Amino acid sequence: MTIDPQKLTSAHCLFYWAEKTPDNVYLTQPFPDGRTEDITWAQAADQVCRIVAYLNSLDLPERSKIVILGKNSAHWILADLAIWSAGHVSVPLYPTLNGDTAAYVLDHSDAKLLFLGKLDGKADGWNDIKHHIPQDLPIISLPLSPRDDTPKWIDLVAQHAPAKPRLPAPDDLATIVYTSGSTGRPKGVMHSFRTMISVADGLQQLFQVTPADRMLSYLPLAHVAERAAVETQSLYYGFHVYFANSLDTFQEDLQRARPTMFFSVPRLWMKFYLGVTAKLPLKKQKVLFNIPVLGGLVKKKVLKQLGLDHCRVALTGAAPLSAEIINWYRNLGLELLELYGMSENFGYSHANRPGQAKVGCVGVPNPGVEHRIGEGGEIEVRSPGQMLGYYKNEEKTKEDVTSDGFLRTGDMGEIDAQGYLRITGRVKDLFKTSKGKYVVPVPIENRFNHPMAEVVCVAGANQPQPCLMLLLSEEARAALDSGMDRNALEQELAQELEDVNAACEPHEKVAFLVVVKDPWSMENGMLTPTMKIKRNVIEEFYHQKMDAWFAENRRVVWEF
Template sequence: MAITQPLLPLEQFYWREKRHPDRRYLIQPQAGGQVEELTWGQVGEQARRAAAWLRQLELAPGSRIAIISKNCAHWIVADLAIWMAGHVSVPLYPNLTAESVRQILEHSESAVAFIGKLDDWPAMAPGVPEGVRTVGLPLRPTGRFDHLWSDLQACTPITDNPAPQACRLATIIYTSGTTGVPKGVMHSFGNFGFTGRQAVALFGVQEGDRGLSYLPLCHVAERIFVEVVSFYGGQTVYFAESLDTFIHDIRRARPTLFFAVPRIWTKFQHGVFARMSPRRLDVLMKLPVLGGLLRRKVLAGLGLDAVRYAFSGGAPVPESLLDWYRRLGLEINEVYGMTENCGYSHVGRPGERKPGWIGRSNPGVEVRISTEGEVQVRSQAVMQGYYKEPSMTADTLTEDGFLRTGDKGELDGSGFLRLTGRIKEIFKTSKGKYVAPAPIENRLAEHEQIELVCVVGDGLPRPMALCVLSETGKAQAREHLEGHLHRLLGDVNAGLDKHEQLKGLVIIGDLWAVENGFLTPTLKIRRAMVERHYGHCFEAWGEHARAVLWHDGKENGHGDLATDSGSRAAHSPAG
């Protein structure tokens, strides 16, 4: 008896395209309140026409094709077309600087770039190298493009069903490296297929499910758990139009599966508190009948009343926030994963919650803790390696195929995982974006008034820089120096991608020296010491309105915080 091999992503799409061609698949809001609905058959036909156009270019098999766009229906259609034409998709974040755009397109040697929804295309466009063909998607910014989507749709659709092998490269996802230079994570069709099948089985995804796509599709989490899982589970995918319409969009979708980063869960909560005080809400929710009605009303107002599975990932979630949603009747399950393993590693299961711990490993995932305390995982979701970076790949993948996550952690007797810190210096904000601090620190340290600088931001909405002044800086009047620091902050942020931009500068009055443990014998900053000493202040500093804050190093080393010369406006939590 022949053994049937599991279907890979494109094959799974063809199966759905044939099974229910007239079933709604992608729901795209348009400007002016209109909504476009694409069926599985329409998505297939448009992708096949675009694939025919790509074939006409006679590019070498496996050529790289970029997608630069915010989430939209034709992001997925373009991805399918690239795969059908035998090429590799290279998604880019929609808010990169022109320098980062050029860096990725040149490194990947992309031949074509699909351009879709963007907020500031004129600032990004100079980053497209000469010779890269641009194709404007239906929802696109104003500007000149070599071709429009309508040009591609004039082609006769391909009639075959190309089926790349599991080992074939499907995509290169660029993520920040420790040097600040993006790394190209290579994932095969086999990686995506394994993860998609496992996720559908793990969460029981069905054709009646609905998802809202709003986190960047260029990020592996949205790519897998929206795009790929839709091929295997068959759910309908709704898209958000903008931040201004987000609540309306989510109410339209009424998702049954919903993933968010901690920052979004917090924003939802604050939105509820803006209408009713936390104390009053807590009292009312405890009432036998009214409490149940109120909980359902709150979830319905958020568009979350139909959610079967709710997930949070990208950064730790405060236990108090999880408890608040649980009292509303919504269980949020924490997810742990990386770009390098398709975001598929660990997840909390309903009924198996252990406060402070993420959960057990996912089916098909092996996990171990190294002698250095590093979490290492192995599965069919682990990347092929970093594009054009064999030495970096060797540093990240062990000889026996385990992924070095860079996270410190521990396992309990039931296999539950708890993260205890980062081995690598690169950190992740509460929005799930990686930031490499070293390049930002180097730019700030070029200023003559700054001697030492440490960029922090793990689990914070935005990074910030802790700075120790040089003797030159200390000799200047605060009023005069503050103007220089404001300009420095603006200049540095202008050269950074949006997720890297600093919330502000905190000028530290304490001494950082070898003797007190802040510096190594070679005068490098001990980041762990800085975070341990000032970490209790980070949240308050991050919420402050001022861009330049002064921490004067008083009160047992924790200090007062002055927001300008001569005035005290805030204290650290210890102050």
């Protein structure tokens, strides 16, 4: 991998652009009152160096672990840069964590300081987390912090002259990323500056990133995907990053940014699709899209209303997205590309190339990445972005990394003759029916593609056959509340189930589906921050109801 010697680490990159393009806007932050703040490269570097002066005055031990807790914001990235430029290690915390898990990470990471950012206690875990922050842990409040009784970033910037940054070495420990964790306690994934910056050159080879690009940052910066795609790339290539204010203003925020590159998770791509089809039904789309000239204009209008009319690179990851939805976007003129990565390799593993994508595959190995299928069909990957190991857990590191340096991903997959990887499930997701037959749930879930289904989970351990639990989309739930024909929807869901079962082995055929009542969310622990289902949590929650559902002997069971 070729890294520019002037941009050896993300911290080096900040000062490179501050010197080269000082007046170019780097970060645009919206506020709840409707105003926005633009921060240039020069201003970003100046604020960082002033906070470095304050951090130096605290006489923290060398390489102290400093936590960042908050939703995405311009100052989240600036805090990360200040930590690094003062010679310390950043530890991001998901803003949706519960208090118990936050307390575990604060203790396990040996945190010496907390940057407290954008939180309001409404769509985050602040109301629980705040009771678990140690009384003796120093706090610096970033703009939009829920506390005003701590030293504030804005005041510290005003009170301190800029200090000279202590730029790190590429192999220094940069960050400890605690996995969102679909099972058990989160593990602290250690990344060096080299493993983080190594993704930049590879992504350039795939997508030709330039300083003219724009991105909207809204997926959790505490996760490596956003850190790699937005933070690291923007610092390396010097492009403009916009932030989202809230879910309510997301469309407005997207329109402001008009991103040229947009990375999202399947749940949001599905929401966009459902929003468009609610206003322009599929039957009408089919007619309009096929009219010469007019069809092209209508497609462009749809993309413009989504805020994606300038998007040249559209990426989806973290979970599977159905071929039907991917093809719908491609028909609009947006080539949606699936990719694959993990916290342990800084999200740098596989991607589909523009013009060479295979729907249903996560692509081929990124430049510098090797892959193979190991024992039991498990995908093994060796990447330039591979972690240093798990913090304070050498035993788990040895368990997850082979003797020749390949990461055991925990995912099962197949590699075709052209080198394209297809994910077929999680090693630990397999379960046995009461007949002793193994069921692999992910492929079944991937085949269930009803447009009103937001997310599904196949379960049924120790039952005669699997069943499928289904959460309706927000739009579908609203339509039902407004009088939509429930019987018609039930028939459609039953037919979709039949279509899914037609491709299943006899022991895998789904006995029935359950339309669940309670939404699955990050807040109630059913979803990870990257919108993956926490299968063990969902199964445990519904376990007591399974026998009664089987006894109903219906194809579609309604929980409400």
